[in-house]
């Protein structure tokens with residue numbers, strides 16, 4: 001059965017300018033119900049700005065934005081969103097529990113929901129301790145608990161693992177995965193490729209304010225690249241580019257990554273050897289998001305430099 005379900009977030013041509021700085025430059029973004037969507041990009045790429053627009057904290061310079069079928073910042077939309085953008089503000093001398101009580105009262109959320117969210121973020125045993133005694137990971141988890149109080153349909157988390165130690169990161173990732181399994185939709189930003197690959201269903205890659213790719217993470221992992229170590233590498237790259245097209249090959253970490261049907265591996269090898277290239281390694285590898293990311297963002301940089309010169 002095919003059902004068409006309206007996206008929870010629909011962004012088209014979103015642009016945000018700060019004076020001469022273009023923080024977000026024509027971004028298109030679609031988040032579907034029930035998915036964990038990773039908004040991936042290096043620092044300064046425009047992730048926080050986009051998420052702030054989605055939650056109505058700032059307004060866009062131009063573009064169309066629909067969140068949960070309405071405008072960002074609209075009160076009935078806000079009621080259905082839980083977000084953690086920038087460090088959560090809690091009273092340091094109050095316990096985690098009392099901090100949540102205050103927020104719950106303010107939002108008109110029943111008290112029993114507090115126990116549920118504390119359980120969800122695994123803070124029940126420390127709930128009565130002062131917030132100031134919490135580790136960074138616990139503070140961040142309390143932030144997620146606060147975001148979940150209203151039992152939101154859409155959870156928006158800006159760099160939720162930022163600054164956490166490895167154990168804190170692991171706990172947070174597990175928590176996000178759990179959130180994503182219950183039919184809830186999660187939109188998170190991250191600059192960590194592996195993280196997004198581990199916990200997200202789909203990923204949008206942003207660089208210099210522009211969306212450079214959107215991928216289904218599982219499909220991406222199913223693709224394979226051929227990794228070739230050869231000398232001289234630049235000559236090998238030219239030969240492969242002549243054979244398969246320039247887009248099919250790129251140099252990465254002193255190897256060549258080639259997008260080719262694995263059935264053509266032997267043929268490729270023969271071409272290289274006949275051209276006097278010493279091939280020391282030829283293997284297939286899962287096409288890591290990392291390769292795609294670097295390829296795309298590097299191309300983006302190169303294109304920008306060219307534009308600047310022109």
Ligand SMILES: Nc1ncnc2c1ncn2[C@@H]1O[C@H](COP(=O)(O)OP(=O)(O)OP(=O)(O)O)[C@@H](O)[C@H]1O
Pocket residue numbers: 018021022023024041042043044045046047048049050159
């Ligand atoms: N209020 C502001 N005034 C001026 N420039 C801003 C403002 N907010 C963001 N910017 C600029 O917009 C660009 C994108 O910033 P943004 O914070 O959205 O990126 P990011 O991808 O979230 O990166 P980070 O993870 O480092 O926050 C940056 O060049 C930033 O300096």
